[in-house]
Amino acid sequence: MVTDNSEVNVKKINHILAQYKGESNLLIQVLLELQKELRWLPKEGLIRISQELNVPLRQVYHAVTFYKAFSLVPKGKYTVTVCMGTACHVRGAPRILDRVERTLGINPGETTPDLKFSLETVNCLGCCAIGPVMVVGDVYHGKLSLDHVKLTLDSYD
Amino acid sequence: MKRVTLNIDGKEVTGEDGMTILQVAKGAGIDIPTLCYHEKLEPYGGCRLCLVEIGTPPRTRLVTSCVYPAADGLAVQTKSKKVIQNRKMLLEVLLACAPGAKIIKDLAEEYGASKTRLKKKASYCILCGLCVRYCAEIKKADAIGFIGRGVEREVMFIPEISPKSCPPCRECFPLCPTGVLESNFILAQSLIFKQ
Amino acid sequence: MPKLKSTLELEELRKGIVSRRDPNRLCFTVCSGTACLAVGSQKTYAVFEAELERQGVKDRVDLRATGCPGFCERGPIVVVYPQAVCYLHVQPDDVAEIVSQSIDGQIVERLLYVDPVTGEKIAYEPDVPFYKYQNRLILGNNRLIDATKIEDYIALGGYKALSKALFDMTPEQVMAEIEKASLRGRGGGGFSTARKWRSTRDAPGEPKYVIVNCDEGDPGAFMNRALMEGNPHSVLEGLTIGAYAIGSHEGFIYVRQEYPLAAENIAIAIKQAEDYGLLGKNILGSGFDFIVKVHKGAGAFVSGESSALMNAIEGKVGEPRPKYIHTAEKGIWDKPSCLNNVETWADVPFIINNGADWFTSIGTERSRGTKIFSLVGKVNNTGLVEVPLGTPLRDIIYRIGGGVSGNKKFKAVQTGGPSGGCIPEQYLDSPVDFDELIKLGAMMGSGGMIVTDEDTCMVDFAKYFIHFLSEESCGKCVPCREGINHMLDVLTRITEGEGQAADIQLMEDLAGMLKEASLCALGQTAANPVLTTLRYFRDEYDAHIYEKRCPAGVCKALLAFYVDPDKCQACLICARNCPVNAISGGKNLVHVIDQSKCIKCGTCLEVCPPRFGAIKKTSGKPVPAPIPEQARVIQRKG
Numbered sequence: 006m007v008t009d010n011s012e013v014n015v016k017k018i019n020h021i022l023a024q025y026k027g028e029s030n031l032l033i034q035v036l037l038e039l040q041k042e043l044r045w046l047p048k049e050g051l052i053r054i055s056q057e058l059n060v061p062l063r064q065v066y067h068a069v070t071f072y073k074a075f076s077l078v079p080k081g082k083y084t085v086t087v088c089m090g091t092a093c094h095v096r097g098a099p100r101i102l103d104r105v106e107r108t109l110g111i112n113p114g115e116t117t118p119d120l121k122f123s124l125e126t127v128n129c130l131g132c133c134a135i136g137p138v139m140v141v142g143d144v145y146h147g148k149l150s151l152d153h154v155k156l157t158l159d160s161y162d
Numbered sequence: 163m164k165r166v167t168l169n170i171d172g173k174e175v176t177g178e179d180g181m182t183i184l185q186v187a188k189g190a191g192i193d194i195p196t197l198c199y200h201e202k203l204e205p206y207g208g209c210r211l212c213l214v215e216i217g218t219p220p221r222t223r224l225v226t227s228c229v230y231p232a233a234d235g236l237a238v239q240t241k242s243k244k245v246i247q248n249r250k251m252l253l254e255v256l257l258a259c260a261p262g263a264k265i266i267k268d269l270a271e272e273y274g275a276s277k278t279r280l281k282k283k284a285s286y287c288i289l290c291g292l293c294v295r296y297c298a299e300i301k302k303a304d305a306i307g308f309i310g311r312g313v314e315r316e317v318m319f320i321p322e323i324s325p326k327s328c329p330p331c332r333e334c335f336p337l338c339p340t341g342v343l344e345s346n347f348i349l350a351q352s353l354i355f356k357q
Numbered sequence: 358m359p360k361l362k363s364t365l366e367l368e369e370l371r372k373g374i375v376s377r378r379d380p381n382r383l384c385f386t387v388c389s390g391t392a393c394l395a396v397g398s399q400k401t402y403a404v405f406e407a408e409l410e411r412q413g414v415k416d417r418v419d420l421r422a423t424g425c426p427g428f429c430e431r432g433p434i435v436v437v438y439p440q441a442v443c444y445l446h447v448q449p450d451d452v453a454e455i456v457s458q459s460i461d462g463q464i465v466e467r468l469l470y471v472d473p474v475t476g477e478k479i480a481y482e483p484d485v486p487f488y489k490y491q492n493r494l495i496l497g498n499n500r501l502i503d504a505t506k507i508e509d510y511i512a513l514g515g516y517k518a519l520s521k522a523l524f525d526m527t528p529e530q531v532m533a534e535i536e537k538a539s540l541r542g543r544g545g546g547g548f549s550t551a552r553k554w555r556s557t558r559d560a561p562g563e564p565k566y567v568i569v570n571c572d573e574g575d576p577g578a579f580m581n582r583a584l585m586e587g588n589p590h591s592v593l594e595g596l597t598i599g600a601y602a603i604g605s606h607e608g609f610i611y612v613r614q615e616y617p618l619a620a621e622n623i624a625i626a627i628k629q630a631e632d633y634g635l636l637g638k639n640i641l642g643s644g645f646d647f648i649v650k651v652h653k654g655a656g657a658f659v660s661g662e663s664s665a666l667m668n669a670i671e672g673k674v675g676e677p678r679p680k681y682i683h684t685a686e687k688g689i690w691d692k693p694s695c696l697n698n699v700e701t702w703a704d705v706p707f708i709i710n711n712g713a714d715w716f717t718s719i720g721t722e723r724s725r726g727t728k729i730f731s732l733v734g735k736v737n738n739t740g741l742v743e744v745p746l747g748t749p750l751r752d753i754i755y756r757i758g759g760g761v762s763g764n765k766k767f768k769a770v771q772t773g774g775p776s777g778g779c780i781p782e783q784y785l786d787s788p789v790d791f792d793e794l795i796k797l798g799a800m801m802g803s804g805g806m807i808v809t810d811e812d813t814c815m816v817d818f819a820k821y822f823i824h825f826l827s828e829e830s831c832g833k834c835v836p837c838r839e840g841i842n843h844m845l846d847v848l849t850r851i852t853e854g855e856g857q858a859a860d861i862q863l864m865e866d867l868a869g870m871l872k873e874a875s876l877c878a879l880g881q882t883a884a885n886p887v888l889t890t891l892r893y894f895r896d897e898y899d900a901h902i903y904e905k906r907c908p909a910g911v912c913k914a915l916l917a918f919y920v921d922p923d924k925c926q927a928c929l930i931c932a933r934n935c936p937v938n939a940i941s942g943g944k945n946l947v948h949v950i951d952q953s954k955c956i957k958c959g960t961c962l963e964v965c966p967p968r969f970g971a972i973k974k975t976s977g978k979p980v981p982a983p984i985p986e987q988a989r990v991i992q993r994k995g
Contacts (some may be wrong), residue, residue, distance in 0.1 A: 011925040016831075028672075029672045030670065030671050030672035032672040032673075032801065033652075033653070033654075033655050033669060033672065033675075034652065034653060036655065037614070037655055040326050052322065058672075058674065061298065061304035061307070061310075062304065062307075062309065062320055062676070063294070063298070063304045063305075063306065063307025063318075063320050063323075064304075064673065066307055066318065066320065067674050068674050069306055070288050070310045070311075071310065071311045071657060071674045071675075071831075072614075072655035072656045072657050072674075072675075073388030073614075073656030073657065074614050074655040080216075089576075090576030090577055091576040091577045091734070091771070091774075091805075091807050091822075091825075092576065092577045092733035092739075092807055092823065094576075094821055095734050095735060095807070095809060095813060096734075100958075101371075105938075125617060127656075127663050128576050128658065128825055128829070129575070129576070129577065129578070129579075129615070130391070130575070130615055131391065131578070131582035131615065131616060132391055132392040132429070132579065133215055133429075133576075133578075133579055133731060133733035133739065134392055134428075134429030134430045134733060134739035134740045135392045135395055135396055135429055135430065135432065136733075138395060143396055143617065145391060145392075145395030146395060147392060147395035147396045148396060199538075205679070206679070207679025207876055208679075208832075208833050208834050208835065208876070209835055210834055210835055210874045210876070211837055213873075213874060220701070225681060226679060229679050229681060230681050231681065231682070236464060244873065247869065248869075248870055248873050249869040251836075251866055251867070251869065251874075252835055252836065252874060254837070255835060255839045255843065256835065256839075257871070258839070258843075259839065279859070279863055280843050280846075280863075281843070281846055288835070289832065289833070289835075289838070291833075307805075310832070311444060311657070311659075311829075311830065311831050311832045312827055312828060312829070312830040312831070312832045312838060312841075312842075313827065313830075313832065314832070314836060315831075315832030315833075355824065
């Protein structure tokens with residue numbers, strides 16, 4: 006559940022950090038866990054990570070803005086990831102993305118106002134033979150046709 | 163301390179073992195242009211201007227002299243055709259980033275790159291990292307850092323540290339090759355830190 | 358499970374497992390690689406479970422969720438052993454029939470592979486042309502293993518190579534065998550594996566590290582995904598043997614964030630190997646210790662570069678280092694670190710088990726062994742292809758790949774991902790290995806092969822790769838950060854009809870700077886797709902620049918759609934589907950596209966009924982003026 010509730014977040018953050026004290030080389034692993042748990046990385050989390058892992062705050066900021074997996078704003082309940090890899094590209098992925106954008110009313114990197122869907126693109130999921138591919142949450146949808154885009158998205162509540 | 167002897171532009175030059183080509187060259191008064199190099203900081207290898215051609219033809223390659231270890235018997239050319247060509251193109255690219263910066267304009271003129279065919283970006287920050295590295299390695303304050311990647315890469319004053327750390331220090335401001343650092347700090351102060 | 362303390366115990370365990378498995382017992386295998394999962398194989402597996410229960414045969418037959426065999430286009434794939442009857446596109450509704458027919462010794466004809474030329478139905482897996490012409494030494498076991506069950510791997514001879522290395526060979530002997538096999542890195546660099554191992558071993562400094570690079574970022578490549586998901590123990594065993602040879606006691610497996618199933622399966626494999634005494638302290642009672650940690654990526658292509666990956670393992674941002682000392686000598690925390698690709702490590706147990714001579718009997722003089730390729734794009738049989746190095750491109754694309762899909766004309770094959778280049782038809786007889794493709798300006802890379810046809814615009818294709826790299830560049834060095842971005846600007850202008858004559862020279866100058874001045878291989882090879890398309894498809898660039906025409910009909914800004922008034926039957930389908938209401942017309946009134954509103958999405962062309970074919974796409978020519986209003990009325994007979 007995404008929440009702006011600082012108290013809840015701080016509790017979760019402390020719980021995860023308890024296992025990693027001082028292990029500066031696990032910065033990215035910790036960030037991944039936190040992102041997964043909270044669906045975003047609130048600022049108090051970054052500051053706590055810097056303190057507990059003994060990593061300069063600027064390094065935490067760099068990691069968080071360098072990698073695609075991390076988000077500084079709350080993400081939706083379901084992240085819709087459209088593959089834009091070469092194989093999917095030649096099979097019409099840009100048209101699929103276009104249709105997803107129009108169905109959800111958002112661009113890649115954005116989240117629907119009701120916090121239900123976030124849209125991302127990825128440069129290859131390794132499912133090239135069944136392209137075009139779209140992942141919703143952690144469910145993969147392969148051999149996607151334009152008509153199935155709306156049908157698939159509507160099936161999520 | 164063990165000495166090493168290099169052949170730079172046909173001249174025998176000696177330096178200490180453990181030095182880089184750039185350090186040996188500087189010690190011998192040989193000029194190699196740099197933008198991201200600072201003698202007190204770990205070499206960065208970001209601007210690529212200090213490229214030199216090493217080895218004996220036809221088996222040569224371009225390396226950044228600020229990082230490459232000076233080895234005994236190494237043949238180095240600081241102004242070969244390949245080196246000049248690359249510096250020229252690099253400067254043409256840098257001119258698009260920082261069109262008015264004196265140091266870049268001067269170097270560009272020296273290498274015949276005074277006109278750029280490229281779309282001007284005029285961000286002025288060339289991401290040499292001198293400010294970030296100075297603050298991290300010398301002042302150990304980590305008040306400024308990099309964020310983002312690719313063309314979105316930027317230098318950012320850390321909001322939790324910079325407002326208190328930077329005003330009394332300011333030692334990195336004169337290091338900035340294009341001079342944009344201080345202006346960016348003032349902007350950050352008024353727009354982000356709201357001081 | 359008490360830890361195995363000797364080769365004897367391992368062999369006894371193996372004998373026990375094998376003896377409990379009846380080779381004549383019916384076994385239904387359901388592919389559970391990510392691609393088949395994406396088309397519903399998890400549901401199919403669940404239905405199998407329920408059906409076996411329902412038909413009361415659960416105790417007589419086996420059901421196994423197996424790894425990716427690579428024929429991903431035809432998934433979900435179900436193979437019934439021992440006969441190896443191969444069923445494709447299996448849906449949950451097909452399951453009941455497959456079960457009952459298989460028990461009766463019958464075959465479900467309608468789910469078999471059909472030869473596109475002869476129309477013949479092919480029942481058995483080894484006879485399916487896609488598999489038949491391959492040499493599936495490394496990938497082959499995927500079909501027989503449930504990756505979450507170590508005993509499946511042991512049953513097939515797993516960990517025999519490790520016990521041989523630990524007890525019958527010295528580290529130097531292992532090294533010598535890999536050297537004799539002439540194994541070269543499978544990740545793209547093609548560096549001599551033995552030399553890298555030796556450098557690490559001989560470099561001063563402890564501890565020494567070994568690393569598995571599973572960051573497979575090349576779009577279109579998924580060989581490593583299939584191996585890590587489908588046969589993680591083969592990689593683990595190879596890594597452990599390598600660690601023994603090098604003198605390393607700690608390994609890292611870096612898995613990209615986009616491969617969650619691979620990360621999950623390798624973690625399970627590590628745990629099980631530890632439980633069995635095949636990993637961890639005192640492996641098989643040999644006294645050799647080796648632990649492995651999994652490190653996940655977070656979505657950055659550049660982090661797959663060796664020095665960048667090592668930075669990431671250190672907890673820093675995964676950017677490359679500007680060092681000229683090999684990471685084999687100074688890698689993670691400046692200690693000797695040997696990084697190899699997933700497939701390279703997977704080759705090791707095979708070499709130890711079968712000997713270097715066996716390995717060198719396959720392939721060419723400087724490229725020994727097999728290589729797994731991912732054949733994707735406009736080809737009939739897309740999937741993973743494992744063949745001896747030196748196999749001609751034509752064999753891979755036509756004999757195994759079944760040729761270009763949709764009966765279109767072949768245009769080029771892109772090899773080596775964003776670092777590689779495209780190869781046109783006249784070079785299709787080139788053998789694929791570490792050295793041959795470089796002569797053509799391309800490279801084999803990690804094995805990605807993307808087939809394009811007459812409908813692919815090569816300028817747009819080059820732009821695609823440059824766009825990819827512009828998003829993935831770490832941004833540290835000037836040539837890559839700025840050079841790629843400017844290259845993208847130029848290519849975008851060209852595809853939008855604003856190309857100028859001077860653009861080609863500008864791109865060549867930028868390419869030179871990228872190649873010679875960039876800090877790492879991402880920048881150094883970034884210009885290759887542009888350079889090869891310029892070399893072989895210059896005419897397409899010229900058409901875009903001088904004629905404002907896209908020959909393949911792809912670049913939207915250079916296209917125009919119009920209705921052929923002679924063909925239009927006024928069915929209103931295109932008008933109703935146009936997303937911007939740019940089409941006017943009515944019943945019996947020929948439709949007209951308003952060029953000022955048209956966004957060139959191509960929907961009208963797609964929806965116009967094929968028997969009418971009234972929508973025309975044109976490029977480089979003005980659209981014919983719409984016929985006068987009076988002439989638009991269609992006179993129908995009767």
